[in-house]
Amino acid sequence: MISLLKRLFLIIFINFIDQNFALLFSKIFIIIPLTFLAFSFYVYKSDKNISSLEAFSFGFFVDLISDSYFGLNTIIFCLTTYLINQNANSFKLFSYLQICLFFGLSASAYVGFSQLIVNLYDFSYTTLLLSLFANIIFCFVVALVASYYPQRLSIKL
Amino acid sequence: MARAAPTPGQKLSFIFFIILGSLFLYIDITSNNFKSIKNGFKSFKISSFYVVKEISIEPLKSIVNLSKSKSKLVEENKDLREALEISYINNYLVSKENIFFKDKEIIKKAHNENNYKFEYDIAYLKSIDPNMYKCCDKHRMYIDIKQNSDNLYVESIVFNTEGLVGQIIDESRFYEVLLLTDISHSLPVKLNSSEFFCNAKGSGRSEYIICTYNHLVWTKEIEENQIFYTSGLGGIYPKDIEVGHVSSIEIIDPTQTNIEIKLLANPLNGDMFGVLKY
Numbered sequence: 001m002i003s004l005l006k007r008l009f010l011i012i013f014i015n016f017i018d019q020n021f022a023l024l025f026s027k028i029f030i031i032i033p034l035t036f037l038a039f040s041f042y043v044y045k046s047d048k049n050i051s052s053l054e055a056f057s058f059g060f061f062v063d064l065i066s067d068s069y070f071g072l073n074t075i076i077f078c079l080t081t082y083l084i085n086q087n088a089n090s091f092k093l094f095s096y097l098q099i100c101l102f103f104g105l106s107a108s109a110y111v112g113f114s115q116l117i118v119n120l121y122d123f124s125y126t127t128l129l130l131s132l133f134a135n136i137i138f139c140f141v142v143a144l145v146a147s148y149y150p151q152r153l154s155i156k157l
Numbered sequence: 158m159a160r161a162a163p164t165p166g167q168k169l170s171f172i173f174f175i176i177l178g179s180l181f182l183y184i185d186i187t188s189n190n191f192k193s194i195k196n197g198f199k200s201f202k203i204s205s206f207y208v209v210k211e212i213s214i215e216p217l218k219s220i221v222n223l224s225k226s227k228s229k230l231v232e233e234n235k236d237l238r239e240a241l242e243i244s245y246i247n248n249y250l251v252s253k254e255n256i257f258f259k260d261k262e263i264i265k266k267a268h269n270e271n272n273y274k275f276e277y278d279i280a281y282l283k284s285i286d287p288n289m290y291k292c293c294d295k296h297r298m299y300i301d302i303k304q305n306s307d308n309l310y311v312e313s314i315v316f317n318t319e320g321l322v323g324q325i326i327d328e329s330r331f332y333e334v335l336l337l338t339d340i341s342h343s344l345p346v347k348l349n350s351s352e353f354f355c356n357a358k359g360s361g362r363s364e365y366i367i368c369t370y371n372h373l374v375w376t377k378e379i380e381e382n383q384i385f386y387t388s389g390l391g392g393i394y395p396k397d398i399e400v401g402h403v404s405s406i407e408i409i410d411p412t413q414t415n416i417e418i419k420l421l422a423n424p425l426n427g428d429m430f431g432v433l434k435y
Contacts, residue, residue, distance in 0.1 A: 049160055052167065056174040060181075064198055070191050071182025075175055082171040088160040117182070 007042070011058065014038045015065050029127045030134040031111045035062055037139075039077060040103055043084045044091065055081035072117055076110050096143045104136030111135075242429040243279060245318035249431070279303045280315065282428035283331045290425065294361040296336035298323065298424055302432055313434045314394055320422035321400060322430065324393055332432075336424055337366055337400075346400055346418070347388040353377045354388055357400070357418055364423055365404070368416040372408075379406055385418050 018034035025032060039058060043050045059074030066073070083106070084091075091099060111131045115123050163171065185191050280300040290296050302310060315322045315334050323342065327333035335342050342359040346368060353375055357368040368385070383403045389396025404419040 047160070049163060049167070052170040052174045055171075056178065059178065064195070067195065067199070069182055069185040071178040071180070071185060074178035074181060078171055078175045078178060082163065082168070085160065085163050085167075089162070117186070 007058075008061065011035065011038070011062065012065060015062060019066065025134075029124065029130045031115075031127060031131045032134055032138055033107055033110050033114075035066070036073070036076065036080070036110045037103065037107055037135075040080050040084065040106065043081050044088075044099075044103075049085045049088070050081050052078055052081065068114070069117060072114060076113060080106055080110075096147070097140075100136060100139035100143050103139045104132065107135035107139075108132035239429065242318065242427055246277075246279070246316070246429065246431040249316065249318055249320070277431045277433040278310075280332070280430040280432050282430065285424060287425060290336070290338075291363050294340040294359075296323075296339040296342075296359065296361070296363075298334040298336055299331040300325075300334055300430055300432070301331050310432055310434070312393055313432045316431050316433065317422055317424065317427050317429070319426060320420070321387070321394065321398055322422050322424045325432065334424075337420060338363060342366075343391075344394065344400065345388040345390040346385040348377070348379075348383060349386060353379065354390070355416075357385070357416075360417070363425075364420050366401070366418050366420060368418060369409075370414055370416070371412045372414045373412060379403060379414075379416055381406065 015035045018032075021034065022031065039062075043055075055077045056074055059077030060070065062068075062073040062077070063070045091102075094102070108128060108131050112128050115127065181191075280302040283299040283301050285298040298315075300315065309328070310325045310332055311328050313325045315325060321337065323334045323336040323339070325332045326335045337344055337357075337359060338361065339359040340361045344357045344366060345354065346357045347354045353370075355368040355370045355375070357366040360367045381403050385400045385402070387394040387396055387398045387400055399421060401418045401420040403416055405417045407415045407417070409415055
């Protein structure tokens with residue numbers, strides 16, 4: 001129960017940062033979905049498979065707190081969870097670069113999908129492309145920080 | 158530890174939840190069915206934000222505001238007191254009850270020009286040693302004059318809202334005022350009837366000056382509570398300004414009598430003064 005509350009508060013906090021950073025980065029056509037990346041990181045780091053119900057619930061909760069359409073985050077969270085669960089063992093063979101590329105690509109896929117739903121008439125390939133690079137770089141930075149300060153980032157969830 | 162790949166059952170559940178999510182998404186885009194949930198959550202978010210703010214930030218804010226308003230009030234109070242004191246000093250000069258009016262030379266000009274602004278400057282108390290003032294012979298005070306003109310202030314008279322306080326004797330960073338009660342100070346005084354004149358020296362005691370005379374020369378009978386005025390003979394103080402009243406009379410010997418005059422003004426009352434060049 002405490003662990004669940006901890007995760008919910010963490011999601012709320014990251015979503016709050018996400019929304020504030022989105023305002024800042026939108027001026028330079030970049031979207032970094034921090035909430036999505038945090039959830040993906042949680043699924044990736046988890047010792048056991050994350051259930052579809054948990055992914056659905058988290059997605060639904062993120063939809064609620066981020067005031068987006070119900071189902072938007074739900075679908076992507078479920079899909080990402082399935083992909084990570086499916087390839088959890090394969091990731092162990094991957095290098096950091098490959099994992100970063102995977103997460104960067106999935107983040108830009110999230111951006112593309114959400115832009116298609118919420119911003120169809122103003123869909124921008126510039127945003128998508130810049131977000132792709134920005135997300136991959138962001139994942140690299142996180143991976144670098146994590147490799148240099150492994151204890152700091154080994155958050156027990 | 159290795160993670161097991163999703164079983165067909167888990168895959169089905171993922172497919173089910175993805176379809177359910179898609180359904181939600183479709184319903185939400187095409188209809189307003191979830192509007193009440195979203196609005197309810199928004200109102201909860203806003204109200205909980207206000208509740209948390211009310212509990213945590215507002216008490217701190219009110220403390221800060223309280224201290225700010227308090228310091229603002231103190232500042233306003235100080236300004237008002239200053240303005241009030243200046244008006245008292247003005248009143249001291251222009252009041253018709255004040256004996257200052259007896260000096261026609263000062264008042265005539267003001268009356269003729271229908272202008273009650275006397276050419277005096279406002280000074281602020283810089284330092285006075287109350288212990289010295291209460292106990293000892295040397296009674297000095299230092300003031301800072303808010304200069305309106307390039308006047309030389311040495312030998313200017315200093316007064317407060319109650320009356321004369323002393324005269325400026327030195328000009329350096331601040332102006333040194335020789336108080337009436339300093340033993341080196343001498344003030345020519347007289348009775349209102351102009352039948353008696355003498356030099357009142359500072360007693361070295363607060364609020365008292367002593368007038369010594371030979372009653373064989375001045376036969377006029379002096380009584381207690383009689384009021385003394387400046388005679389204007391010294392050339393420093395204007396004449397006919399009320400100085401104080403007789404508090405005691407002491408006959409020292411057949412040729413010497415001391416009259417103790419209690420002064421009207423106490424320099425310790427207030428920290429603003431008027432400086433008048435006469």
